[in-house]
Amino acid sequence: VSTGWLIFAGCLALLPLVSGCVWRTQxxxxxxxxxxxxxxxxxxxxxxxxxxxxVPLLLEGGRQWGLSLGVVKRDAIVPGHPPxxxxxxxxxxxxxxxxxxxxxxxxxxxxxxxxxxxETPLFIRRTVxxxxxxxxxxxxxxxxxYSSVTATxxxxxxxxxxEFDSRHPLEAKAVVTPAADMETTPTPAPRNx
Amino acid sequence: xxxxxxxxxxxxxxxxxxxxLGAGCKNHLAFATSTKFGLDISQKANQxxxxxxxYQRVEAASIPVPADADATDTNDAYSVLGTFHVYYGDPFKxxxxxxxxxxxxxxxxxxxxAAAGSAxxxxxxxxxxxxxxxxxxxxxx
Numbered sequence: 001v002s003t004g005w006l007i008f009a010g011c012l013a014l015l016p017l018v019s020g021c022v023w024r025t026q027x028x029x030x031x032x033x034x035x036x037x038x039x040x041x042x043x044x045x046x047x048x049x050x051x052x053x054x055v056p057l058l059l060e061g062g063r064q065w066g067l068s069l070g071v072v073k074r075d076a077i078v079p080g081h082p083p084x085x086x087x088x089x090x091x092x093x094x095x096x097x098x099x100x101x102x103x104x105x106x107x108x109x110x111x112x113x114x115x116x117x118x119e120t121p122l123f124i125r126r127t128v129x130x131x132x133x134x135x136x137x138x139x140x141x142x143x144x145x146y147s148s149v150t151a152t153x154x155x156x157x158x159x160x161x162x163e164f165d166s167r168h169p170l171e172a173k174a175v176v177t178p179a180a181d182m183e184t185t186p187t188p189a190p191r192n193x
Numbered sequence: 194x195x196x197x198x199x200x201x202x203x204x205x206x207x208x209x210x211x212x213x214l215g216a217g218c219k220n221h222l223a224f225a226t227s228t229k230f231g232l233d234i235s236q237k238a239n240q241x242x243x244x245x246x247x248y249q250r251v252e253a254a255s256i257p258v259p260a261d262a263d264a265t266d267t268n269d270a271y272s273v274l275g276t277f278h279v280y281y282g283d284p285f286k287x288x289x290x291x292x293x294x295x296x297x298x299x300x301x302x303x304x305x306x307a308a309a310g311s312a313x314x315x316x317x318x319x320x321x322x323x324x325x326x327x328x329x330x331x332x333x334x
Contacts, residue, residue, distance in 0.1 A: 125293070127284075145231015148284060150295065152224040157269070157302035166284070166292035179304035182311075 020054040024062035024136075026120055027091070029076070031113040039094060039115065040170045041103040044087065047122075047174035048078040050115045053106075056130070064138045070130015077123040077164070079174040085181040091116035104170055122174050123162055125150045222271060222301060223255045226279055226293070252279055274308050275299020276321040 021032040029050065031037060040049035051074070058068040081087055094101045096113040107113075124138055126149050133142040139149055154160055157179040164172045177185050233245040256273055264272070276298050282291035298321045300308040308314035 139235060141233065141235035143229060143231065143233040143235070145229070145233070146284075147227070147229045147231070147233060148293070149227040150225060150293070152297060154222050154224070154273075154299065154301045156222075157304050159300040159304045159308065160275075160297065162295070162297040164293070164295040166294075167287055177304070179300075179302065179307055182304060182307050182314075 015057070019057045019059060021059045021061070022052070022054075024060065024064050026063065026117065028117055029115045031109055031115065032111075034108070034110050035113065036106055036108050037113060037115065038106045038170070039101065039103050040172075044080075045083045045175075046080040047172060048080075048091075048118055049170050049172055050076045050078075050117075051169060052115075060134060060136075062136075064134065064136030066132060066134015066136070068128055068130065068132035068134070070128060070132075072130075072132070073127045075123075075125040075164075075166075075169045075172075076117070076121040077162075077172050077174045078118050078120075079122040079160070079162075079176040082175060082177055082181070082185045084184050085177060088119055091118040120153070122154070122160070122176065123150065123152050123164060123172075125164070125166065125169075222257065222273070224277065224297065225251070225253045225255075226295070227251045227253075228281065228284065228293075250281065252277075269302040269306060271302060272305035272309075273299060273301055274305040274318065276318060 017034070019033055020035045022035075023030040023032070029052070031052065034054075036053040036055075038051040040047070042048055052072075053074075054068070054072040056070060058072045060066050060068075094113070094115055096107075096109055097111040099109040099111070099113055100107045126138065126147075128143060128147045129145075131142075131144045132147070134140070138151060141147070141149075150164075152160075152162065155176055155178070159177040159179070159182055161173065161175045163174075227250070229245055229249045230247070233249070234242060235245075236242045254273075254277075256271055258271055262268075276296075278294075278296040280290075280294040282288065282293075284292060286292070298318070299305075300314075308318065
Protein backbone atom coordinates (compact mmCIF):
# COMPACT_ATOMS: atom_id res chain seq x y z
CA VAL A 1 0.00 0.00 0.00
CA SER A 2 1.51 3.31 -1.02
CA THR A 3 1.99 6.25 1.34
CA GLY A 4 -0.42 8.30 -0.75
CA TRP A 5 -3.23 5.83 -0.16
CA LEU A 6 -2.46 5.75 3.58
CA ILE A 7 -2.66 9.54 3.78
CA PHE A 8 -5.87 9.49 1.76
CA ALA A 9 -7.40 6.82 4.01
CA GLY A 10 -6.31 8.75 7.11
CA CYS A 11 -7.89 11.94 5.82
CA LEU A 12 -11.05 10.02 4.98
CA ALA A 13 -11.19 8.59 8.50
CA LEU A 14 -10.76 12.07 10.01
CA LEU A 15 -13.39 13.61 7.75
CA PRO A 16 -16.40 12.93 10.02
CA LEU A 17 -14.57 14.60 12.91
CA VAL A 18 -14.14 17.89 11.08
CA SER A 19 -17.33 17.87 9.01
CA GLY A 20 -20.15 20.07 10.17
CA CYS A 21 -23.65 19.33 8.95
CA VAL A 22 -26.70 21.56 9.02
CA TRP A 23 -30.25 20.57 8.24
CA ARG A 24 -32.32 23.66 7.61
CA THR A 25 -36.08 23.67 8.06
CA GLN A 26 -38.63 26.45 8.44
CA UNK A 27 -38.79 25.86 12.19
CA UNK A 28 -35.13 25.41 13.07
CA UNK A 29 -31.55 24.96 12.01
CA UNK A 30 -30.17 21.62 13.17
CA UNK A 31 -26.40 21.69 13.63
CA UNK A 32 -24.84 18.25 13.63
CA UNK A 33 -21.13 17.85 14.21
CA UNK A 34 -18.57 20.54 14.98
CA UNK A 35 -19.76 24.14 14.75
CA UNK A 36 -19.48 27.45 16.54
CA UNK A 37 -22.66 29.41 17.18
CA UNK A 38 -23.96 32.46 18.99
CA UNK A 39 -27.53 33.55 19.78
CA UNK A 40 -28.98 36.96 20.56
CA UNK A 41 -30.87 37.71 23.75
CA UNK A 42 -34.49 36.84 23.09
CA UNK A 43 -36.91 39.61 24.00
CA UNK A 44 -40.56 40.21 23.06
CA UNK A 45 -40.92 42.33 19.96
CA UNK A 46 -37.22 42.14 19.10
CA UNK A 47 -35.34 40.28 16.43
CA UNK A 48 -33.80 36.87 17.06
CA UNK A 49 -30.34 36.46 15.61
CA UNK A 50 -28.47 33.21 15.03
CA UNK A 51 -24.81 33.27 14.06
CA UNK A 52 -23.00 30.12 13.00
CA UNK A 53 -19.41 29.47 12.00
CA UNK A 54 -18.20 26.30 10.32
CA VAL A 55 -14.60 25.32 9.63
CA PRO A 56 -13.36 23.60 7.46
CA LEU A 57 -16.12 21.50 5.93
CA LEU A 58 -19.86 22.06 5.87
CA LEU A 59 -22.58 19.89 4.43
CA GLU A 60 -26.05 21.41 4.23
CA GLY A 61 -29.43 19.91 3.54
CA GLY A 62 -33.08 20.80 3.77
CA ARG A 63 -34.20 24.21 2.51
CA GLN A 64 -30.62 25.03 1.52
CA TRP A 65 -28.20 22.32 0.53
CA GLY A 66 -24.63 22.20 -0.63
CA LEU A 67 -21.03 21.59 0.22
CA SER A 68 -18.58 24.22 1.49
CA LEU A 69 -14.89 23.95 2.15
CA GLY A 70 -13.18 26.71 4.13
CA VAL A 71 -14.73 29.19 6.54
CA VAL A 72 -18.49 29.63 6.40
CA LYS A 73 -20.12 32.30 8.55
CA ARG A 74 -23.85 32.84 8.49
CA ASP A 75 -26.05 35.40 10.24
CA ALA A 76 -29.80 34.81 10.21
CA ILE A 77 -32.21 37.44 11.52
CA VAL A 78 -35.78 36.57 12.42
CA PRO A 79 -37.77 39.80 12.72
CA GLY A 80 -39.66 40.97 15.76
CA HIS A 81 -43.13 42.49 15.71
CA PRO A 82 -44.24 45.66 17.50
CA PRO A 83 -45.62 44.88 20.98
CA UNK A 84 -49.03 46.36 20.07
CA UNK A 85 -49.54 43.81 17.29
CA UNK A 86 -50.47 40.11 17.52
CA UNK A 87 -47.33 38.13 18.28
CA UNK A 88 -46.46 34.86 16.55
CA UNK A 89 -46.43 31.84 18.84
CA UNK A 90 -43.11 31.56 20.69
CA UNK A 91 -40.68 29.01 19.37
CA UNK A 92 -39.33 26.19 21.46
CA UNK A 93 -36.12 27.05 23.31
CA UNK A 94 -32.74 26.24 21.82
CA UNK A 95 -31.46 22.81 22.62
CA UNK A 96 -28.00 21.32 22.53
CA UNK A 97 -26.19 18.17 23.54
CA UNK A 98 -23.05 18.82 25.57
CA UNK A 99 -23.14 22.53 24.80
CA UNK A 100 -24.45 25.81 26.18
CA UNK A 101 -27.22 28.13 25.09
CA UNK A 102 -26.24 31.28 26.99
CA UNK A 103 -27.08 34.23 24.74
CA UNK A 104 -24.50 36.58 23.18
CA UNK A 105 -21.59 34.19 23.78
CA UNK A 106 -19.84 31.99 21.29
CA UNK A 107 -20.32 28.29 21.98
CA UNK A 108 -18.89 25.20 20.38
CA UNK A 109 -20.94 22.13 19.68
CA UNK A 110 -19.41 18.87 18.62
CA UNK A 111 -22.54 16.75 18.63
CA UNK A 112 -25.88 18.51 18.10
CA UNK A 113 -27.49 21.91 18.51
CA UNK A 114 -30.95 23.08 17.52
CA UNK A 115 -31.43 26.79 16.82
CA UNK A 116 -35.18 27.41 16.69
CA UNK A 117 -36.64 29.89 14.22
CA UNK A 118 -39.83 31.65 15.30
CA GLU A 119 -40.51 32.27 11.62
CA THR A 120 -38.62 32.36 8.34
CA PRO A 121 -35.62 34.71 8.62
CA LEU A 122 -36.11 38.16 7.12
CA PHE A 123 -32.40 38.62 6.48
CA ILE A 124 -29.47 36.30 5.95
CA ARG A 125 -25.82 37.11 5.47
CA ARG A 126 -23.53 34.34 4.34
CA THR A 127 -19.79 34.76 4.06
CA VAL A 128 -17.55 32.06 2.63
CA UNK A 129 -13.79 32.08 2.36
CA UNK A 130 -12.90 29.00 0.37
CA UNK A 131 -15.15 27.17 -1.99
CA UNK A 132 -18.83 26.34 -1.96
CA UNK A 133 -21.48 24.90 -4.20
CA UNK A 134 -25.15 24.39 -3.63
CA UNK A 135 -28.69 25.57 -4.04
CA UNK A 136 -31.88 26.32 -2.23
CA UNK A 137 -33.93 29.23 -0.98
CA UNK A 138 -30.93 31.27 0.12
CA UNK A 139 -28.83 31.12 -3.00
CA UNK A 140 -27.77 28.98 -5.91
CA UNK A 141 -24.08 29.42 -6.38
CA UNK A 142 -20.67 27.97 -6.86
CA UNK A 143 -17.82 30.15 -5.67
CA UNK A 144 -14.12 29.94 -5.12
CA UNK A 145 -12.43 32.68 -3.12
CA TYR A 146 -14.23 35.26 -0.97
CA SER A 147 -17.97 35.58 -1.17
CA SER A 148 -20.24 37.63 1.06
CA VAL A 149 -23.90 37.66 0.18
CA THR A 150 -26.88 39.19 1.96
CA ALA A 151 -30.50 38.62 1.13
CA THR A 152 -33.67 40.20 2.50
CA UNK A 153 -36.98 38.49 1.94
CA UNK A 154 -39.76 40.97 2.72
CA UNK A 155 -43.15 39.84 3.94
CA UNK A 156 -46.16 40.62 1.80
CA UNK A 157 -48.22 43.65 2.82
CA UNK A 158 -46.01 44.81 5.67
CA UNK A 159 -43.78 47.64 6.82
CA UNK A 160 -40.17 46.63 7.45
CA UNK A 161 -37.37 48.25 9.37
CA UNK A 162 -33.98 46.57 9.19
CA GLU A 163 -30.58 47.71 10.41
CA PHE A 164 -27.52 45.53 10.21
CA ASP A 165 -23.87 46.19 10.97
CA SER A 166 -21.54 43.29 10.26
CA ARG A 167 -19.24 44.42 13.08
CA HIS A 168 -22.06 44.04 15.61
CA PRO A 169 -24.48 41.52 14.10
CA LEU A 170 -26.19 40.80 17.41
CA GLU A 171 -27.22 44.45 17.65
CA ALA A 172 -29.21 44.17 14.44
CA LYS A 173 -32.71 45.57 14.40
CA ALA A 174 -35.51 43.98 12.40
CA VAL A 175 -39.16 44.81 12.90
CA VAL A 176 -42.06 43.86 10.67
CA THR A 177 -45.46 45.52 11.01
CA PRO A 178 -48.31 43.97 9.04
CA ALA A 179 -50.35 46.45 6.97
CA ALA A 180 -53.43 45.73 9.06
CA ASP A 181 -51.62 46.88 12.22
CA MET A 182 -49.97 50.00 10.83
CA GLU A 183 -52.64 52.34 12.17
CA THR A 184 -52.26 51.07 15.73
CA THR A 185 -48.47 51.19 15.66
CA PRO A 186 -46.47 54.39 16.13
CA THR A 187 -44.66 55.46 13.00
CA PRO A 188 -41.05 54.30 13.26
CA ALA A 189 -38.69 57.21 13.63
CA PRO A 190 -35.74 56.80 11.28
CA ARG A 191 -32.52 56.91 13.23
CA ASN A 192 -29.47 58.76 12.08
CA UNK A 193 -27.06 56.64 10.08
CA UNK B 194 -4.06 9.65 -18.26
CA UNK B 195 -4.19 13.43 -18.47
CA UNK B 196 -7.38 13.21 -20.49
CA UNK B 197 -8.91 11.04 -17.74
CA UNK B 198 -8.02 13.65 -15.11
CA UNK B 199 -9.55 16.38 -17.23
CA UNK B 200 -12.70 14.32 -17.69
CA UNK B 201 -12.96 13.76 -13.93
CA UNK B 202 -12.49 17.49 -13.33
CA UNK B 203 -15.17 18.33 -15.85
CA UNK B 204 -17.49 15.78 -14.24
CA UNK B 205 -16.90 17.26 -10.79
CA UNK B 206 -17.47 20.83 -12.00
CA UNK B 207 -20.55 19.71 -13.89
CA UNK B 208 -21.87 18.04 -10.75
CA UNK B 209 -21.37 21.21 -8.78
CA UNK B 210 -23.05 23.36 -11.42
CA UNK B 211 -25.98 21.04 -11.99
CA UNK B 212 -27.93 22.43 -9.05
CA UNK B 213 -27.67 25.89 -10.57
CA LEU B 214 -29.25 24.75 -13.78
CA GLY B 215 -31.80 22.45 -12.27
CA ALA B 216 -33.01 24.55 -9.39
CA GLY B 217 -36.46 25.98 -9.90
CA CYS B 218 -36.94 29.72 -9.88
CA LYS B 219 -39.75 30.95 -7.69
CA ASN B 220 -41.02 34.51 -7.83
CA HIS B 221 -39.86 36.25 -4.68
CA LEU B 222 -39.61 39.87 -3.74
CA ALA B 223 -36.02 40.08 -2.55
CA PHE B 224 -33.23 42.54 -1.91
CA ALA B 225 -29.65 41.40 -2.06
CA THR B 226 -26.09 42.60 -1.78
CA SER B 227 -22.98 40.66 -2.61
CA THR B 228 -19.24 41.09 -2.60
CA LYS B 229 -17.18 38.48 -4.38
CA PHE B 230 -13.53 38.01 -5.02
CA GLY B 231 -12.44 35.01 -7.04
CA LEU B 232 -14.56 32.76 -9.21
CA ASP B 233 -18.30 32.84 -8.75
CA ILE B 234 -21.10 31.22 -10.68
CA SER B 235 -24.51 32.04 -9.32
CA GLN B 236 -28.10 32.51 -10.27
CA LYS B 237 -30.87 34.60 -8.82
CA ALA B 238 -34.57 34.04 -9.36
CA ASN B 239 -35.78 34.98 -12.85
CA GLN B 240 -32.25 35.71 -14.02
CA UNK B 241 -29.72 33.94 -16.14
CA UNK B 242 -26.58 32.39 -14.65
CA UNK B 243 -23.96 34.97 -13.76
CA UNK B 244 -20.27 34.09 -14.02
CA UNK B 245 -17.72 36.34 -12.33
CA UNK B 246 -13.95 36.09 -12.32
CA UNK B 247 -12.22 38.70 -10.20
CA TYR B 248 -13.95 41.30 -8.04
CA GLN B 249 -17.61 42.20 -8.12
CA ARG B 250 -19.96 44.11 -5.89
CA VAL B 251 -23.68 44.10 -6.45
CA GLU B 252 -26.76 45.63 -4.87
CA ALA B 253 -29.95 44.27 -6.37
CA ALA B 254 -33.70 44.32 -5.92
CA SER B 255 -35.97 41.76 -7.50
CA ILE B 256 -39.62 42.87 -7.59
CA PRO B 257 -41.67 40.34 -9.54
CA VAL B 258 -45.08 41.35 -10.82
CA PRO B 259 -47.71 38.62 -10.90
CA ALA B 260 -48.57 37.66 -14.45
CA ASP B 261 -52.06 38.61 -15.63
CA ALA B 262 -52.98 40.06 -12.25
CA ASP B 263 -53.76 43.72 -11.89
CA ALA B 264 -53.96 45.59 -8.63
CA THR B 265 -57.40 46.03 -7.13
CA ASP B 266 -58.73 47.86 -4.09
CA THR B 267 -58.06 44.83 -1.91
CA ASN B 268 -55.13 43.22 -3.67
CA ASP B 269 -51.87 44.70 -4.80
CA ALA B 270 -49.45 43.82 -7.59
CA TYR B 271 -46.43 44.33 -5.35
CA SER B 272 -46.13 48.00 -4.64
CA VAL B 273 -42.90 48.78 -2.81
CA LEU B 274 -42.07 52.06 -1.09
CA GLY B 275 -38.75 52.21 0.65
CA THR B 276 -35.34 53.62 1.37
CA PHE B 277 -32.15 51.59 1.25
CA HIS B 278 -28.72 52.42 2.52
CA VAL B 279 -25.75 50.11 2.01
CA TYR B 280 -22.22 51.00 3.01
CA TYR B 281 -19.20 48.78 2.48
CA GLY B 282 -15.83 49.06 4.17
CA ASP B 283 -12.95 46.67 4.60
CA PRO B 284 -14.62 43.36 5.53
CA PHE B 285 -11.62 42.22 7.59
CA LYS B 286 -11.29 45.31 9.81
CA UNK B 287 -13.34 46.54 12.76
CA UNK B 288 -13.08 50.29 12.28
CA UNK B 289 -16.05 52.61 12.32
CA UNK B 290 -16.28 52.71 8.54
CA UNK B 291 -15.39 49.06 7.98
CA UNK B 292 -17.60 46.06 7.42
CA UNK B 293 -21.07 46.08 5.95
CA UNK B 294 -23.66 48.58 7.12
CA UNK B 295 -27.16 48.10 5.90
CA UNK B 296 -30.30 50.06 6.65
CA UNK B 297 -33.60 49.30 5.00
CA UNK B 298 -36.95 50.92 5.69
CA UNK B 299 -39.65 49.84 3.30
CA UNK B 300 -43.24 48.81 2.90
CA UNK B 301 -44.71 46.22 0.55
CA UNK B 302 -48.11 45.64 -1.02
CA UNK B 303 -51.05 47.17 0.81
CA UNK B 304 -48.66 48.51 3.46
CA UNK B 305 -46.91 50.53 0.75
CA UNK B 306 -50.24 51.96 -0.35
CA ALA B 307 -51.14 52.80 3.23
CA ALA B 308 -47.72 54.39 3.79
CA ALA B 309 -48.03 56.48 0.64
CA GLY B 310 -51.37 57.78 1.87
CA SER B 311 -50.21 58.59 5.39
CA ALA B 312 -48.67 61.97 6.17
CA UNK B 313 -46.67 60.51 9.07
CA UNK B 314 -45.28 57.75 6.89
CA UNK B 315 -44.42 60.13 4.10
CA UNK B 316 -42.53 62.22 6.64
CA UNK B 317 -40.77 59.12 8.01
CA UNK B 318 -39.69 58.02 4.54
CA UNK B 319 -38.61 61.54 3.72
CA UNK B 320 -36.59 61.82 6.93
CA UNK B 321 -34.97 58.43 6.27
CA UNK B 322 -34.00 59.51 2.76
CA UNK B 323 -32.67 62.83 4.12
CA UNK B 324 -30.58 61.05 6.78
CA UNK B 325 -29.04 58.84 4.08
CA UNK B 326 -28.26 61.88 1.93
CA UNK B 327 -26.59 63.66 4.85
CA UNK B 328 -24.52 60.54 5.57
CA UNK B 329 -23.48 60.29 1.94
CA UNK B 330 -22.46 63.95 1.86
CA UNK B 331 -20.45 63.73 5.06
CA UNK B 332 -18.56 60.56 4.05
CA UNK B 333 -17.51 61.87 0.63
CA UNK B 334 -13.74 62.30 0.46
